[in-house]
Amino acid sequence: MSPWKKLSRNMRPGVLVLLAVLLAGAVAAQAAKEKYFDRSGTLVVIETPAAELLRAYEVKNLPPGETFPVPPPPFSEGIFPCSDCHAEMTPNLERRQLTDEHTDIILNHAEGQRWCLDCHNPEDRDTLRLVSGEVIGFDESYRLCGQCHGDKYRDWRQGLHGKRTGYWNGDKQYLLCAHCHNPHDPRFKPLTPMPPPQRPGEIRR
Amino acid sequence: MSDKKKRDAKVFQLTRRKALKGLAAGASVLALPSRDAAASVWDAFFQKHFRRMTKSDLERVLARLEREYSSEFSQEVKVGATPPIEGVKYGYGLDLSRCIGCRRCVYGCVEENNQSRDPQIHWIRVVRLKKEKGTDLHYAEHYYNPNQVPEPGHFYMPIQCQQCEKPPCTKVCPVQATWTEKDGIVVVDYNWCIGCRYCMAACPYGARHFNWAKPQIPNESLNPQTHYLGNRPRPVGVVEKCTFCIQRTRQQPGRYPACLEACPVGARKFGNLLDPESEIRKLIENKRVYLLKEELNTQPKFFYFF
Numbered sequence: 001m002s003p004w005k006k007l008s009r010n011m012r013p014g015v016l017v018l019l020a021v022l023l024a025g026a027v028a029a030q031a032a033k034e035k036y037f038d039r040s041g042t043l044v045v046i047e048t049p050a051a052e053l054l055r056a057y058e059v060k061n062l063p064p065g066e067t068f069p070v071p072p073p074p075f076s077e078g079i080f081p082c083s084d085c086h087a088e089m090t091p092n093l094e095r096r097q098l099t100d101e102h103t104d105i106i107l108n109h110a111e112g113q114r115w116c117l118d119c120h121n122p123e124d125r126d127t128l129r130l131v132s133g134e135v136i137g138f139d140e141s142y143r144l145c146g147q148c149h150g151d152k153y154r155d156w157r158q159g160l161h162g163k164r165t166g167y168w169n170g171d172k173q174y175l176l177c178a179h180c181h182n183p184h185d186p187r188f189k190p191l192t193p194m195p196p197p198q199r200p201g202e203i204r205r
Numbered sequence: 206m207s208d209k210k211k212r213d214a215k216v217f218q219l220t221r222r223k224a225l226k227g228l229a230a231g232a233s234v235l236a237l238p239s240r241d242a243a244a245s246v247w248d249a250f251f252q253k254h255f256r257r258m259t260k261s262d263l264e265r266v267l268a269r270l271e272r273e274y275s276s277e278f279s280q281e282v283k284v285g286a287t288p289p290i291e292g293v294k295y296g297y298g299l300d301l302s303r304c305i306g307c308r309r310c311v312y313g314c315v316e317e318n319n320q321s322r323d324p325q326i327h328w329i330r331v332v333r334l335k336k337e338k339g340t341d342l343h344y345a346e347h348y349y350n351p352n353q354v355p356e357p358g359h360f361y362m363p364i365q366c367q368q369c370e371k372p373p374c375t376k377v378c379p380v381q382a383t384w385t386e387k388d389g390i391v392v393v394d395y396n397w398c399i400g401c402r403y404c405m406a407a408c409p410y411g412a413r414h415f416n417w418a419k420p421q422i423p424n425e426s427l428n429p430q431t432h433y434l435g436n437r438p439r440p441v442g443v444v445e446k447c448t449f450c451i452q453r454t455r456q457q458p459g460r461y462p463a464c465l466e467a468c469p470v471g472a473r474k475f476g477n478l479l480d481p482e483s484e485i486r487k488l489i490e491n492k493r494v495y496l497l498k499e500e501l502n503t504q505p506k507f508f509y510f511f
Contacts, residue, residue: 160492163470165461193349
């Protein structure tokens with residue numbers, strides 16, 4: 001006698017439903033997986049595709065869990081607070097080349113894609129504004145830079161990018177990005193090298 | 206006056222009184238060099254190997270050296286012998302993609318570690334390499350002197366003592382004047398070194414340097430905070446090398462080496478290899494690391510990364 005016939009008559013629909021559910025689940029699971037063949041022809045199945053991960057990831061620029069001991073930002077002489085001049089002015093949100101003031105600032109930092117008020121807060125010029133709309137002080141400017149330069153920001157937090165002074169097993173002193181990179185022209189400027197070592201022939205006998 | 210009496214008046218005649226007088230005068234002349242100086246020469250001659258000194262031996266030696274250096278450089282010079290910190294092994298990292306070859310580290314090191322200005326000794330040698338040739342040292346140039354660095358098509362690699370885990374230099378020393386400390390620093394006892402320079406021949410990095418003449422350091426540029434195994438003034442005829450600034454890094458809390466503080470681009474990293482949270486461990490875990498002459502199995506604790 002076959003196993004199917006062994007089952008009592010009233011159990012049969014239940015088993016059918018169970019099988020259907022299992023089949024549907026398997027199909028659904030198959031759909032959620034991403035499959036492709038790699039170069040050697042092996043089938044690769046990814047349980048959760050990247051796109052799904054991205055959807056699950058909340059796009060936020062969270063404040064860092066720890067604070068970093070940074071020195072005061074390197075403002076040009078007499079420029080800060082900006083509100084000394086800007087408090088009485090109405091912000092002009094139109095993208096334009098500045099002709100009256102700040103003409104010494106030449107933007108050499110993805111200049112085609114941004115202008116002043118993408119980083120400077122139009123409502124309060126003494127602060128900066130992240131893409132998320134969060135307002136931060138100049139002493140937290142590394143978060144602003146970290147919006148685009150995430151890899152550098154990660155390295156900087158671990159002390160791998162940028163100079164750290166202080167103690168190797170004690171308090172450390174960080175530098176803001178702007179201490180080494182001019183935010184409007186960030187490429188590190190060339191330096192004059194110190195003198196080369198003496199050649200053996202030049203050494204006093 | 207008889208002939209005999211005349212002769213006696215002209216000829217020197219030794220009497221017991223005269224002999225005693227002479228002896229006393231001679232003894233006092235012998236005693237003339239100050240007690241300290243005579244003792245100093247004696248002490249230096251019979252000084253033990255650094256690792257065989259008792260605590261009181263060491264204290265006496267340090268006090269003697271402080272006295273000698275202080276009078277030589279007419280300022281107060283401190284000579285310490287801070288022992289290694291428990292649970293610490295030092296490691297160094299250098300970012301090859303950041304270094305611009307400005308040689309600030311070379312001169313920062315000279316100032317900190319009291320290297321001879323004349324004849325010139327540099328513990329750090331910055332080598333310029335061709336980007337298209339990579340780290341092929343056949344194309345290395347260390348006398349480069351352009352107006353501005355970095356130069357296009359080149360990158361720079363500062364080379365100093367790699368503080369090897371298996372140092373070839375200490376193996377060849379016939380008198381064991383150089384050894385690896387517990388914290389991984391390879392040091393030299395300048396009072397024990399006989400100047401045979403075997404270690405210089407053994408070192409594949411050219412990191413050891415010989416004092417061919419008495420090192421000349423202007424009094425005002427001497428760094429008076431010194432360590433017995435590190436930056437104390439060296440005598441002529443001994444070998445010296447980078448010690449990861451032993452006089453700074455063994456302090457509590459430990460300062461960074463002088464070359465790291467001198468670097469304007471932040472290419473230099475330093476920390477404890479045994480601490481998983483240290484910068485050096487983070488970079489070894491997350492960056493591409495290059496060991497200089499890895500094939501020699503010297504196992505450097507100096508990690509180039511990019």
